[in-house]
Amino acid sequence: MDDRPDDELLAATRAEPEAFAVFYRRHVEALLAYFARRTRDAELAADLTAETFAAALVGAHRHRPERGPAIAWLYGIARRQLANAARRGAVEDRARRRLGMAPIDLTDEALERVEALATADASAALLHEGLDALPADQRDAVLARVLDEREYAEIALAAHTSESVVRKRVSRGLAGLRARLEGP
Amino acid sequence: MTDFVRDLEAELLAAARRRAARRRWFPRLSPRPLLAATALLLAVVTVLALLPRQGQERPAVPVGDGFRVPAAQNITACASSAEPVMRPEQTAPRADLELFTRPQRARDRIAPATLLPVGATPRGARRPALSLDLVAVQVTDLRDVTPACGRGPSRGPGTCLLRGQAVACFTSTEIHAGRAFALTGTTLIGLVPDGVTSVGLGAGRVPGRVAVRENTVEAQVQNLRPGDELAAEFDRTPYDVFVLNRTGSDQRGLSEVRRIESLGLVVAVTSVDQRSRATRVQPMTPEAQGIADTVGQLLEVQPVPAAGTKSRPPHPFAIAVLGEDRMR
Numbered sequence: 125m126d127d128r129p130d131d132e133l134l135a136a137t138r139a140e141p142e143a144f145a146v147f148y149r150r151h152v153e154a155l156l157a158y159f160a161r162r163t164r165d166a167e168l169a170a171d172l173t174a175e176t177f178a179a180a181l182v183g184a185h186r187h188r189p190e191r192g193p194a195i196a197w198l199y200g201i202a203r204r205q206l207a208n209a210a211r212r213g214a215v216e217d218r219a220r221r222r223l224g225m226a227p228i229d230l231t232d233e234a235l236e237r238v239e240a241l242a243t244a245d246a247s248a249a250l251l252h253e254g255l256d257a258l259p260a261d262q263r264d265a266v267l268a269r270v271l272d273e274r275e276y277a278e279i280a281l282a283a284h285t286s287e288s289v290v291r292k293r294v295s296r297g298l299a300g301l302r303a304r305l306e307g308p
Numbered sequence: 309m310t311d312f313v314r315d316l317e318a319e320l321l322a323a324a325r326r327r328a329a330r331r332r333w334f335p336r337l338s339p340r341p342l343l344a345a346t347a348l349l350l351a352v353v354t355v356l357a358l359l360p361r362q363g364q365e366r367p368a369v370p371v372g373d374g375f376r377v378p379a380a381q382n383i384t385a386c387a388s389s390a391e392p393v394m395r396p397e398q399t400a401p402r403a404d405l406e407l408f409t410r411p412q413r414a415r416d417r418i419a420p421a422t423l424l425p426v427g428a429t430p431r432g433a434r435r436p437a438l439s440l441d442l443v444a445v446q447v448t449d450l451r452d453v454t455p456a457c458g459r460g461p462s463r464g465p466g467t468c469l470l471r472g473q474a475v476a477c478f479t480s481t482e483i484h485a486g487r488a489f490a491l492t493g494t495t496l497i498g499l500v501p502d503g504v505t506s507v508g509l510g511a512g513r514v515p516g517r518v519a520v521r522e523n524t525v526e527a528q529v530q531n532l533r534p535g536d537e538l539a540a541e542f543d544r545t546p547y548d549v550f551v552l553n554r555t556g557s558d559q560r561g562l563s564e565v566r567r568i569e570s571l572g573l574v575v576a577v578t579s580v581d582q583r584s585r586a587t588r589v590q591p592m593t594p595e596a597q598g599i600a601d602t603v604g605q606l607l608e609v610q611p612v613p614a615a616g617t618k619s620r621p622p623h624p625f626a627i628a629v630l631g632e633d634r635m636r
Contacts, residue, residue: 137324141321141325141328142321144320144321145320145321152313152316152317153313156313170312170316173316177316178320178323181323181324181327188506188517190506190519223323223327224323225322225323226319228312228315228316234312237311237313238312238313282519284442284519284526
């Protein structure tokens, strides 16, 4: 199992295509669930997931770790895809065409499996929605500390702030997430 | 059996491999001869550059975009005078630093916060950095402070950057030219224009790229000394996104948007409230409109509120996206 952090996987993608596959496997189910929860349409969710990862592959070399965790970058792409699809009434396929990717045939059986995945990972989707709702500084701090397991000092340096401020952001962010997950 | 996740992985992996293979089409040169040729070329160029030209001395500052990085000044305490440069004690509140060499005037104030674009600021206006350690103060009449606490000649409008007890002031021209950097100890501080997302610092002994936060740059540089040469290269975003607060009436917001537009800038505005649909401004490029819509989504101003939430999040008034031409 490849346990390199997301940032390193994205950075290695150009020279080592398998690195992107690891990144994909790590996040695909949660992203599918995220889209399925937002769209309530398995086919649309699959389409959006495919385009999001294609766009991530095209732009992997542009990801800069100092601007935030890779997962935040990936969900940034996802949100853009979702917004564009809502506006245009259709999912973009620009990145997939650029990569020369063949369309994936979605049978009823495949769609059922997508729906099952989305349902199974509903809590992850809820978590991502909770993260989305956090202020950007809290979200970045939580992702960097909890998901990427980076040291407070390292996060503070990257964010040009103090350790105590980062600790506060993580604490408040987690409290916000907890409140959202526990519901009213 | 068709498995979407597995099939998509196969497609992505194949695409990634194709991209990797395309990169390998570039000829691979053996590094040793390449290094030798580069070293030889550099040696020739260096010798030519060092040769004194007839009737012309070598310039003090090497040719190019580089500049000598200055040291930030320590904030000086001056004895009381008719026009105090600073309070006698060094613990003067930072807000007072805006005075510098004269009392504050009404026009020094940044526009009221009600309809200020909170996602970015118009050209010429700066807002303080969010960091507790680094504060930017806009000054309309920048003047150097002499050691005797006298007033130096006016340098025009500018911005001062404060970090602890150190201060460095730059004119707007210097900021736009990428020369607004100074050293305080082993920390390089600097100011950059709106729209710059990161700065490439070319000095050989400083970090390659530094992220920009609220128009400010702060980087640890162990080996850079005042007087060393430094060159900055800006990375810009193609668009500036303005988020206008909706605290006034729709009409006030609309006039603010039109004021931005009257500057000859490409403006796209997306309404984020049913009542403000009238503020949709033409012309807007589809791409700019797309960005504005996306920002609306990111701020959760358009989607239906999540189940269980009692109230909708506070709505900005509008989101405006200004195109590349405003950057020039």
